[in-house]
Amino acid sequence: MPPKSATIIDVAREAGVSIKTVSRVVNQESGVHSETREQVLQVVARLNYRPKQSARSLAGGRSFLIGLLYYDPSAAFVGGVQQGATLRCREAGYHLVVESLHNDAPDLAMQVDRMVSALRPDGMILTPPLCDNPQVLKALRDNHTPCVLISPAADNPDLPSVRMDDIHAAEEITNLLISLGHQRIAIIKGAKDQVAAKRRHQGYLAALKSHRMALDKDLVVQGDFTFDSGVEAAYQLLSRRQRPTAVFASNDDMALGVLAAAQRLGLAVPGDLSIVGFDDTPAASRVWPPLTTVRQPMDEMARAAVDLLVGGAGGGRGDAAAPSGAERRAMHRVLKHELIVRDSTAALSAKPSRLKKA
Amino acid sequence: MPPKSATIIDVAREAGVSIKTVSRVVNQESGVHSETREQVLQVVARLNYRPKQSARSLAGGRSFLIGLLYYDPSAAFVGGVQQGATLRCREAGYHLVVESLHNDAPDLAMQVDRMVSALRPDGMILTPPLCDNPQVLKALRDNHTPCVLISPAADNPDLPSVRMDDIHAAEEITNLLISLGHQRIAIIKGAKDQVAAKRRHQGYLAALKSHRMALDKDLVVQGDFTFDSGVEAAYQLLSRRQRPTAVFASNDDMALGVLAAAQRLGLAVPGDLSIVGFDDTPAASRVWPPLTTVRQPMDEMARAAVDLLVGGAGGGRGDAAAPSGAERRAMHRVLKHELIVRDSTAALSAKPSRLKKA
DNA sequence: CTGAAAGCGCTTACAG
């Protein structure tokens, strides 16, 4: 027989106070005599009392649950987001419920609705591409569930968001290549329908422009963020009569593809070709040479998202009054990224080597 | 004002029945007249009624929550386990709460206790190394929380578990190398304190033995499952006067390290050296050549774990009667792995090439 | 096959 665990009534009885006072102490409300508080705290410890989420939730309307919705579980950022979110949730006394959703499921809205109306999470964290999915957003709004968007395609005026500055990061990493003496710097663009792809391309263009370097259309190739598209793009690029001496792949998976292709072609990296990626995925540091890339502050972004949700920032309820300017700024946080310089980049060598046969 | 969502009372009123009958229909209990059932179902649909988890949990003692505890979020298997678990949970009407824990945190037991006594999950899924941590197990037992261990070091007679057969998988992949004509097959062992490392080593030895191949101690090197340890082990191995022609790294991260080292030394893979790993991590197929490896059926393992928990298999309560033989077998499931043959392995070439200079 | 009552363990709103 599971010996029933202590309830608030047990604590109240033992401490000789009302349950309301126990509740006050446990919830750290002010206005309790410090002696009374101590008294209660001791009994709480002795009985190992822990308020039950279901009872608090039913009575108080707060579930102490935060939801995390994601699509592709293997996407570079999901792991980081989840890690940051669980940790921050624990600190704040919340718990993280995760749900893996297909972005194009026909019953997507219903799946979200089911989860939200059953669990009543106090907030929801959405990752791309779900954070840009109108169906998901509507289901959440209909249920009056606050949410925070991680790296949305566009800042939604009504919904708080957290992201990094893709444009500047891309500009910086391109600048790094330029500062190493590279003139023929190719870019492999990401999936057409993803805004991150567009922003990184913009950053690349900005870097060239600020150095008054002409854009060579031959050095711009379309990819789709997959390893295979990186391989293919690399073959295109490296078969040109005038090879690029550096490639900026819009994410690590594609950069890994470029590296693989270069190796097959017998090109030395970084000797014959410098390569940079974006994301700092686990694989980026498990190849040789390890990739120079950009680390997205995923965990910090997730922590910030949790803070927005539990901190009573209150944004995203959908029925709130129009936010003021300052509120708007607090609602859209941009976090600092980090340039990770490793061994896949080097100064342009004086005389580029010939293609060795593969 | 959030328009209050429908409660069981609303449904009962509209359908002209008692709330108990609504409860029966919603919970799919038998013994309701089919006309009544239809009637209720219609109202449920019209009002978009969904029972609230907190109320069900408080009244019924079931939370419809399953917990997943993990340590290293970047560990190869965590992603797969989580994916399988969320999906199966959704099918079963449950939700997955995740928690990232440090295996050596001083307050580990308390962290587990806090989560469990607050949330009262109906079951808990434990991944290595937490599934072998006595503190964690004790905290769960004290709270009478059923749990399932994923790939535990040893089968616990009282606790259900799900795992794959590491020994046979290692034997098979070693056999693959042997069948390709390799005679000098090195192994890089995994972390000393992990049972998977030991089992894979056993499988390697079994394969050699069944082919009456002598064990060359020089070809057995200690690693610790990290990329760096793979690099280091490879340098040791490849600097021997008699190089191995194939390497079995006990996991993909180390195999990637071997690949990186081989490339630095100017060895062709698989031409000069065949490499196999274990895990089928994302990175394994994002390098060139892609790695031959073993896929662990993580998602299926997680699904099986959820089934054991919600299927009322009832194991793991810690206060149950001693299980019978058949029960014991059902409690310890072993799932089928898969050999993934890619391009990092090839038949032994007639004349091994010399070391090119790096 | 159906229902009336009690109760799960908390918080809210109100009093004092």
Add this chain to the structure above:
DNA sequence: CTGAAAGCGCTTACAG
């Protein structure tokens, strides 16, 4: 600074 009462929305026993 503290407490008595009501109620959150369900399920569990129990009746019939």
